[in-house]
Amino acid sequence: MRNLSADTKDALARDFPAEAHCREALFAGLVLYGARKIRAGTYFVTHRNAVARLLLKLSPRDARFARSSGSFDKLRMTTGTKRAQRIAIPVEPERARKPVRRCDRVMEARAAFLTVGSVSAGSQGYHLEFVPPDRERAERLEWILRAVAGAPKTMRRSGHVTLYYKDFEAIVEFFGVTGAHHTVLELEGIHALKETKNRIHRLVNTEAANLERVAAAAAAQRETIEYVSSARGLRHLSAALREIAELRLNYPDESLAELGRRCNPPISKPAASGRLNALARLARRLRGNQRRDD
Numbered sequence: 001m002r003n004l005s006a007d008t009k010d011a012l013a014r015d016f017p018a019e020a021h022c023r024e025a026l027f028a029g030l031v032l033y034g035a036r037k038i039r040a041g042t043y044f045v046t047h048r049n050a051v052a053r054l055l056l057k058l059s060p061r062d063a064r065f066a067r068s069s070g071s072f073d074k075l076r077m078t079t080g081t082k083r084a085q086r087i088a089i090p091v092e093p094e095r096a097r098k099p100v101r102r103c104d105r106v107m108e109a110r111a112a113f114l115t116v117g118s119v120s121a122g123s124q125g126y127h128l129e130f131v132p133p134d135r136e137r138a139e140r141l142e143w144i145l146r147a148v149a150g151a152p153k154t155m156r157r158s159g160h161v162t163l164y165y166k167d168f169e170a171i172v173e174f175f176g177v178t179g180a181h182h183t184v185l186e187l188e189g190i191h192a193l194k195e196t197k198n199r200i201h202r203l204v205n206t207e208a209a210n211l212e213r214v215a216a217a218a219a220a221q222r223e224t225i226e227y228v229s230s231a232r233g234l235r236h237l238s239a240a241l242r243e244i245a246e247l248r249l250n251y252p253d254e255s256l257a258e259l260g261r262r263c264n265p266p267i268s269k270p271a272a273s274g275r276l277n278a279l280a281r282l283a284r285r286l287r288g289n290q291r292r293d294d
Contacts, residue, residue, distance in 0.1 A: 004186070007182075007183070008113075008175070009114050010048060011183070012110055012179065012180055013048065013054040014050060016054075017107060021101065021104060022103055024104075025101075025103075025104035025107035026107040026108075026110060026111050027058035027111075028108070029112060030051075030111045031044060032111070032137065033112050033116050034111075034116075036133065041088055041089075042088075043089060044087040045086050046084065046114075047084050049085060051085075051115070052087060055087060098144075099144075102148075105147050106177055106178055106179075109141075109144050109149070109177070112141050112144065113130070116131050117130045119171065121190045121191075125166060126165075126168050126171050126187070126191075128170075128171045128174060129163065129165075130163045130164070131161075132160070133160075138154075138161035142154070142163055145163060148177055148178075149170065149178075150173065168191055171187065172188065218248070218252055218254075219252075221248050221279075222248060222249060222252055224276075225245045225249055225279060226249075228283050231283075232286060244263065244275040244276060244279070256269045256272045256273050256276070257272070
């Protein structure tokens with residue numbers, strides 16, 4: 001079964017920014033949100049190989065980041081629990097100033113999703129969330145998201161501040177801005193399919209409710225006609241009322257429009273309803289007379 005979060009991260013990790021300052025912003029964002037203190041060292045931690053490779057590709061070519069010809073071994077990448085990839089960061093990541101350029105803010109938002117984000121579009125609805133490591137980075141990310149794609153909602157879960165979106169349009173806007181166009185298309189396809197299913201369910205439910213109403217009304221009409229027949233006799237009715245009464249008894253499941261077409265000559269649905277209402281009024285008078293006689 002496909003994993004929307006994993007597929008989106010892999011696609012974004014393969015999208016290498018063309019501008020140098022965008023690459024720098026993306027790298028800084030990856031280190032900022034992906035850095036974790038593990039024992040005596042600081043590591044960049046990710047469960048996606050593509051994200052780890054992106055960090056290596058973006059990392060400065062100097063000894064401070066221990067980059068040497070892009071080798072995972074020389075960067076001391078190790079496999080931890082749940083197949084997490086860890087890359088040693090020799091220098092404690094700095095809290096850089098907030099980006100001034102919009103494109104750099106977009107790169108930081110992309111980095112946040114790659115490191116601490118996830119997205120789902122299941123039966124419970126749409127959900128995009130970010131779980132930054134601490135409050136300081138959560139507050140910074142909230143500012144970034146407001147600047148890029150609109151204000152996220154916040155909640156606390158397991159001691160962490162979680163930023164999230166549940167609105168479909170807001171989620172699509174985020175991925176459109178950050179360059180995950182394949183995910184936008186996939187989400188829109190899922191949304192269209194859900195809307196189609198919902199419309200079908202509404203139509204089916206409406207039709208079922210209409211059929212129930214028609215059946216209930218027809219049963220009440222038959223009961224009325226049977227009472228009139230026993231109390232007075234259908235032969236004493238006018239030709240028009242006798243015709244509609246006999247048609248209703250002979251065709252108990254048909255609609256008023258169908259009964260009207262069976263009349264000779266055919267009559268409209270309102271005319272058929274009027275004749276049956278006349279029978280209902282007659283039944284009420286007969287019941288009233290019977291109570292007085294009693």
